Amino acid sequence: MTTQATPEDRDKVVTKLPQQLRRELKIRAATVGIDIQDAVTEGIQAWRSADHPLEPINTARSDSFSTYVPSVLYRGFRDDCSTRGLPYNQGLAQAIRLWLDAHPLPQRTRPVTGARRVAFGNQKGGVGKTALSAGVGQALAEMGFRVCLVDFDPQGHLTKQLSHDHLPIKGDSLVKNMCGERQSDLRDLLIEIAGESFGGRLHLLPACTDGFLLDAKLVTSREIRVKETALEKALAGIEAEFDFVIVDCPPSLGYAMDNAIYYARTRDGEPEGSSGIVIPVQAEDSSADAYQLLREQIDSLCDDLEIDVHDLGFVVNLYDIRKGYVVTSSLDNWQSLGHPEVIAVVNDLKDQREAVRMKTPLLVHAPDSDQADVMRSIARRIAA
Structure with missing residues (x-):
């Protein structure tokens, strides 16, 4: 007690x-x-x-x-x-x-509706989608969840930050699985991310540069609705292995983002908020402009496909109060929206940059840092 x-x-x-x-x-x-x-x-x-x-x-x-x-x-x-x-x-x-x-780590029960799915998306580059995807995934693994980090950006920043190479262009990949060109089981591509506190629960599905061809491949597909559902079909085979699938989205408003949004929708029988989209932004005007475009894409897809996508919230990243009125007033604007709500503010500190430079997970490189604690706070919100 x-x-x-x-x-x-x-x-x-x-x-x-x-x-x-x-x-x-x-x-x-x-x-x-x-x-x-x-x-x-x-x-x-x-x-x-x-x-x-x-x-x-x-x-x-x-x-x-x-x-x-x-x-x-x-x-x-x-x-x-x-x-x-x-x-x-x-x-x-x-x-x-x-x-x-x-008080051991609790035994996690697999959701009957499949793994919980969280997409980190914003069409604007450089807002921290990759850092947040990686950090929150690491924190969830610390909490006892089995987590798959999906590098869905052909630039492969998540893959590189975790000290791995792109998948070879002539081999198998997520994109080939999405486009019906599968050569092997997608589970064979998963890489375990080392870290004592992860306990073998954190895995990465690396990127491949063939992702740059994804939109062109999907637009020529004759299969009905494959343009929006291909990611879900490809990942279906590995979902049973995990509690959470975290998707690091590309900075795009194309079919790749459509797939990520559809994948993060609330499935039939799934409690609202179990899955959804987290929107990383910065405290400046261009992030607000980018969000409006993403908002239109989400709303349009929901209307067209008659689905619901839960907004898990904004994360205001790389916040530096020393920049004065521009950032403080912008943060006020994000917080005043009310929905989606701002679920975290991540200060612009050196720990994440050092972790990227060292190609080491943040929660391994600086587990006691303020940024690591914020990642854990976001993970608790998502897992609640």
Whole structure:
């Protein structure tokens, strides 16, 4: 049970903890939906009640950690550490490990309507579709979901950022599967993305430069409605493997985007908001102009095909308040729309750029950064 203590009844806990333990605590608390201070409180309570010696925790390479716990509990805990002959930080580390062990990652049940599908789309380039697709996918994998990142942009930025090459032009690809030229099982093209916190749950479907030919191939197809449904048909064979399929869309208003929008629609029997589209934007006018074009495309497709596409929200990316009135007033405009709502603001910090440069997932390169925490926040909103 979460301890209901007012801020005045709490003392600040300041100590040092192993980096990995702090990271596990942050991710697990977010996953199960509890404040870190309440998770630590529950851990201390369990530690004080333990009727057997606990395994020591390696506290080497520790970093600063602080939170708040109820004052009475805190004083009793410190006394208990002294009585048991344990350093305070060792006792706290054991308490946190007890809480983590009592709250494992939840077992995820596959949705009966198939994997939940999220498209990150905006026809304007450079707004951060790739960074957000990758970061949110990584955060979902941390939370225990099996995630497939689909690089649907023939430029292949997502593939390159995760340190992989384009699929060879003469081999199999997503586009060939979409256009009836399949050479092998699409699952054979999937690549596991390494990361201790991903637990083998994060995979990439790489891009191929044949994606530049997709619109031309689809427009000449004689199959009814293949122009909008080809992506869904191609990915149907891998959906059973995943909880989420994240599509990094190209900066285009062509048939590729039509396919991504159709793929992210609300399917029959699927709860509203389980799937949908996230729209990355920046706090400037050209993003607003691009959104209007995308809005028209979504509405037109919904009318023509009689489908519903849920707006999961805007993410205002690369926000830098130092740029003054232009960005602050633009952010106000995005927030004033009301629907779709702004679900996150991502500050323009160096961590993402460094991760791209290092060709390393953000949540591996800088797992404790502010940008990583925002990705986790977006993932929680999408997974709710």
